[in-house]
Amino acid sequence: MSDTVHAGSNAMGTTPPLLEVTGLRTSFDTPKGRVLAVDGVDLTLERGKTLGLVGESGSGKSVLSRSIMRLLPRTGVASEGSVKIEGEEITTKSPSELRAMWGPQLAMVFQDPMTSLNPVVKIGRQLTEHVRAHLGVDKAEAREMATAVLTEVGIPEPARRLQEYPHQLSGGMRQRVVIAIALACGPRLLFADEPTTALDVTVQAQILDLLQREQSDRDMGMILVTHDLGVVAGRADEIAVMYAGRIVERAPATALFNDMRMPYTEALFTSIPKLDYPSHTRLTAIGGRPPDLINPPKGCPFSPRCPYAKERCHDEAPPMREADEPGHTFACWYPVGSAEWHDARARRRREGTPVPVAVGEEPG
């Protein structure tokens, strides 16, 4: 069915992007009030590209990916806006239509492989059942496909692993299995929700490399959700920085790292420890906490923590605006590099308050 949509749009000369999100808002009803977890997000993602979605805990990045997948609780949640997969609106789809999409179209890799595999079900069954259901293949064929995909994700002796239970594998192996399960139906769009947070540091790079390789081999779109800018550096084509349910800066990866405009991005970037720092260098943390999403601040959500905030920042929320490079947008009144930003840094230096290390600057 998507082929006809495809052909039709190609005839008109424009292929719709793999994913197009406009004005997505998700809120939860809680006893304390309504929590606006995703507040007006716009996104597009082309086939074969990786989008890095970066933000700290509670910035709404996980809720955003679940809102796009329509994987939200049934009650107490309101979600509006439009989500189109290859030009097809999915927010109006029924649960059974969505179930048909989950797997062959959309798939997700979860954070913790210790909990995202069923402890009492053998790997083989967890890896073949949805393949059989979605692709209509028989048991032997599904097993063959499972063995193939396990080999692909770098698991030795795949045939034996199919007979094993999750607890017989290490954390990294389990995450490979989780990735294999997500890939088994050949999804066009893969969500990786902090896929390495629960893993040993030594395994993290392997898993990220694996995801990146699969993404380019299969030409799928991938949304890599993380709280670590270092994870998406060099792996994402585009990076979106989220704060308090909004995207505050979005740019092609190189543009973002070379010319970040939003002070929050800068703060995230400078809080990454660098190898060439002398030992005992104090890490630059972002002071304060993310805002209360029940009563969000009136102005820019980052203003209470922003070292450069002025009166206007506290009163008026900045709109998204274009930076110099194409495709680079940000939401800030006095962006990094502006005259006001230089003034604020100079003032803070005079007052002796700490100033965030700017990009390219040595600490201390």
Add this chain to the structure above:
Amino acid sequence: MTATTPRQQADASVDATPVAIDEVETGSGPPGLGVGFWLAVAFLGLIALIAVLAPWLPFLDDPDAFSRDDRLGPSTDYWFGTDELGRDVFSRTMFGARVSLQIAVLAVVAGMLVGGSIGLLAGFLGGRIDRILSGAMDVLLAFPPLVLALFVVAVRGATVANVVLALSVLSVPGIARIVRANTVVFANREFVTAAETLGAKRSRILVKEILPNVVPAMLAFSLLIIGLLIIAEGALSFLGLSVADPYPSWGGILASGRLELDEAPHIALFTILLMFLTVLSLNVVSDTLQQRFSVREAAI
């Protein structure tokens, strides 16, 4: 402890109880289930085997054959003695095990089917359905259990089917609660969401993802319930509201043995002993298994 070796000092600095550390270090192999557990399992297996095979076992007489002297004490001929009508007490208690166990096991199986389904649905669906089902279970739990069982048997008559029915009603709410609690825990696990993202239907998730995780805890708990039901059935029999002669349950044997307590205490004594050991074994096995499952749960 006055002259401490460096080794002990190191232990003490790590933990205030170096003895415990040594125990862990010298412990042989992985932690086992313990001798008590296996003794209990062996005893239960023996009782269950005799109960199943009773009619065909050569060393058992017809429990209704009164051809001997009455009120004989234990001897090599009659291991548990004879009762007031000259029937072999050993044979009667073994046939009694057959009746008692059959009733308790049937009632627990019924309780697992009904209570398990109620617990699964309540825990998985949540919301209003959960409130209605859990409320109903609370109402059942609020009745004094024996009164409830008495009521059912008194109204419907003392047949095996009705006793099983009465005891099932007792076992349903407890099992439903345990299953509901476990279902709630597993329903919020990530692997359930993961199954959903692969397009699994809700019914499939309940049966294939959650149920296998809930069953071990339910089975362990049900063993405990079997013990309770054996006692409850005994109480019903004692009041004359359960299966009667010629093939009585343990409770029935007790009820008649009670009248002979002054002259032939062995009739009641051996039955009580058997009942006690059976229920104790069930408790030991159930406790051990429940601990096992909770440990395994934490390790995963």
